[in-house]
Amino acid sequence: MADTYYLLCYTRKPQEDSIYSEKLAYSMHLALSEDGEHFTALNHNSGILYAKAVARADGTLHAKSLKNPKIFKREDGTFGVIAKRIEVDGSPDEELGELALAFCSKDLIHYQELGAWGMSKTAAGELLHEGGCVMRSAIGEMQGEDKNRHLFGKFTDEEYAAIEAQLPGAIPGNMIEISKEQAEHLKCRFLTPVNVLNEVPESVSVKDRQELDTLRAMAYYSDGSKVEKKVDWYTDSMDFATPGEYEIRGKIHQEHFSFPIAFNRADPCIGKWNGKYYFIATNDADGNNSLYIREADTIPGLITAQEIKILDTQMYPHLKGLLWAPEFHIIEDRLYIFHAGTPGPFEKEQSHVMALKLGGNPMCAEDWEMPVRVERKDGSMLYGEQGITLDMTEFESAGVHYVCWSQRQFSPVDQGAWLYIAKLNSKKPWQLASEPVLLSQPEYGWANNHTFVDEGPFVIKKNGMIYMTFSSAAVDSTYVTGLLTATEGDDLLDPKNWVKENCPLLSSRSVPSDVSRNGVLAAQSKWGEFGPGHNSFVEDEEGVFWFVYHARRGVNGERSSGLRRLHFNRENFPVLDMTEERDLNPELTWVKTKVIVRK
Numbered sequence: 001m002a003d004t005y006y007l008l009c010y011t012r013k014p015q016e017d018s019i020y021s022e023k024l025a026y027s028m029h030l031a032l033s034e035d036g037e038h039f040t041a042l043n044h045n046s047g048i049l050y051a052k053a054v055a056r057a058d059g060t061l062h063a064k065s066l067k068n069p070k071i072f073k074r075e076d077g078t079f080g081v082i083a084k085r086i087e088v089d090g091s092p093d094e095e096l097g098e099l100a101l102a103f104c105s106k107d108l109i110h111y112q113e114l115g116a117w118g119m120s121k122t123a124a125g126e127l128l129h130e131g132g133c134v135m136r137s138a139i140g141e142m143q144g145e146d147k148n149r150h151l152f153g154k155f156t157d158e159e160y161a162a163i164e165a166q167l168p169g170a171i172p173g174n175m176i177e178i179s180k181e182q183a184e185h186l187k188c189r190f191l192t193p194v195n196v197l198n199e200v201p202e203s204v205s206v207k208d209r210q211e212l213d214t215l216r217a218m219a220y221y222s223d224g225s226k227v228e229k230k231v232d233w234y235t236d237s238m239d240f241a242t243p244g245e246y247e248i249r250g251k252i253h254q255e256h257f258s259f260p261i262a263f264n265r266a267d268p269c270i271g272k273w274n275g276k277y278y279f280i281a282t283n284d285a286d287g288n289n290s291l292y293i294r295e296a297d298t299i300p301g302l303i304t305a306q307e308i309k310i311l312d313t314q315m316y317p318h319l320k321g322l323l324w325a326p327e328f329h330i331i332e333d334r335l336y337i338f339h340a341g342t343p344g345p346f347e348k349e350q351s352h353v354m355a356l357k358l359g360g361n362p363m364c365a366e367d368w369e370m371p372v373r374v375e376r377k378d379g380s381m382l383y384g385e386q387g388i389t390l391d392m393t394e395f396e397s398a399g400v401h402y403v404c405w406s407q408r409q410f411s412p413v414d415q416g417a418w419l420y421i422a423k424l425n426s427k428k429p430w431q432l433a434s435e436p437v438l439l440s441q442p443e444y445g446w447a448n449n450h451t452f453v454d455e456g457p458f459v460i461k462k463n464g465m466i467y468m469t470f471s472s473a474a475v476d477s478t479y480v481t482g483l484l485t486a487t488e489g490d491d492l493l494d495p496k497n498w499v500k501e502n503c504p505l506l507s508s509r510s511v512p513s514d515v516s517r518n519g520v521l522a523a524q525s526k527w528g529e530f531g532p533g534h535n536s537f538v539e540d541e542e543g544v545f546w547f548v549y550h551a552r553r554g555v556n557g558e559r560s561s562g563l564r565r566l567h568f569n570r571e572n573f574p575v576l577d578m579t580e581e582r583d584l585n586p587e588l589t590w591v592k593t594k595v596i597v598r599k
Contacts, residue, residue, distance in 0.1 A: 005177070007032060
């Protein structure tokens with residue numbers, strides 16, 4: 001393996017708007033190569049660095065894009081990027097004119113936008129002037145005209161064509177050398193791990209079948225991560241009543257969840273309560289006018305479980321339409337459903353909380369109390385008459401309960417949907433315990449594609465970290481899933497304590513599909529999953545985390561629910577696109593061991 005790698009930065013040619021629009025194509029993409037000729041696209045050949053939108057005087061956002069990115073090393077070992085900021089349609093940005101937009105990065109994963117290069121006495125100007133010196137000195141140290149050319153992005157026609165053949169639609173910016181360690185870090189973050197090896201002990205001593213069933217296989221992945229998996233052992237040749245040695249085979253267990261697991265069900269959530277699993281989702285089949293739940297002893301059992309209606313728009317006068325995004329949450333040993341609803345039009349949509357009566361049965365509609373609209377700490381309406389609230393989620397950190405939701409101002413202007421966070425009164429989960437704080441805006445091109453929306457937050461905690469997924473863009477094939485990360489124990493009402501990823505974790509390019517180069521579905525045998533988002537997480541009885549979400553079969557398919565295992569990579573970062581083939585290599589499912597049956 002090479003000690004150094006080549007890192008290529010590039011933008012892409014836009015495709016059909018529903019497949020890969022200008023807002024996505026005009027961003028910085030990255031690809032790795034060991035020899036400077038054969039490239040592996042990172043992040044599914046999708047953008048990694050985007051320009052932030054610019055706030056107008058009325059609070060609305062003016063989206064921006066990037067063109068001609070150049071990446072370079074700085075003397076302190078960090079990296080800089082300069083690029084032309086343009087309008088999202090590719091036209092010039094009149095505000096910056098000929099000035100370049102500057103970024104810095106410590107790890108090539110997270111980037112800080114610094115402003116325009118060339119404006120006097122700015123951090124951006126200082127950074128880039130220093131970086132320019134590094135670029136010039138680097139050229140003097142390099143041997144060969146070829147490397148000099150690539151540093152500045154001067155590719156021959158043959159090189160350009162070779163890159164475009166490997167990276168469809170690529171428009172090269174430039175190429176630099178990075179260390180093996182830096183390359184491995186990029187691979188870990190931007191390449192989906194795949195199963196490369198499965199192992200079980202060469203021998204095991206057991207007393208009975210129950211003890212054998214506790215034997216697990218260790219599955220290893222291309223990024224260096226690993227996870228234990230159950231094995232279905234075939235023991236027909238064994239006699240547990242007779243001590244001795246037996247060689248047996250087993251097949252690594254994998255639940256099979258074809259997409260979709262539920263048609264016309266969006267914003268899905270799976271919860272646990274009193275030893276049972278429950279599934280609930282927005283019902284697209286009837287225009288979002290009812291909520292049904294399923295109950296089962298296991299997560300796989302939910303797929304075929306009977307649905308029972310627990311709420312519809314005929315039950316209460318303040319809920320006459322658009323029952324959206326229901327979620328199960330347990331607060332102080334009581335089960336609640338957080339959801340949105342409206343007494344009339346969409347412009348009146350508001351977050352509500354519905355409690356299960358003490359001792360009640362979740363599958364019985366009469367055992368759920370009337371939904372209560374969420375209010376502020378002083379008892380006033382959460383968001384007055386200016387707009388709507390929806391997609392509220394709840395979580396606990398360091399003994400404090402929080403809620404996060406999507407809020408959209410319509411009056412006097414439509415600002416788009418933004419994420420807010422606040423503490424929650426756990427005694428009255430429909431009431432905030434602090435003032436709302438703005439957490440996230442749809443500032444990047446992937447978050448404001450077709451519409452400016454951040455919505456659908458949901459939290460999972462692991463190893464002291466809080467991972468909050470959220471969904472952005474229009475609820476069509478451009479829908480994506482982003483991520484905010486914080487540390488448990490920090491002040492979560494301080495936005496500075498949250499790290500927002502520059503690019504989404506899940507998009508229409510995360511799961512392969514039969515889509516031709518011009519964006520038209522080439523066949524129906526492999527639909528893909530378009531517009532994936534609005535997810536939730538659940539942990540099963542084995543300690544395995546599951547990721548339930550909605551997406552579309554094909555570009556214009558109906559919103560339907562999917563389910564897959566949630567993986568954490570070598571660096572304990574969540575991986576949302578671990579499809580079954582990536583999770584368990586079909587050619588590596590069989591294992592064998594020697595079983596010693598003892599008295």
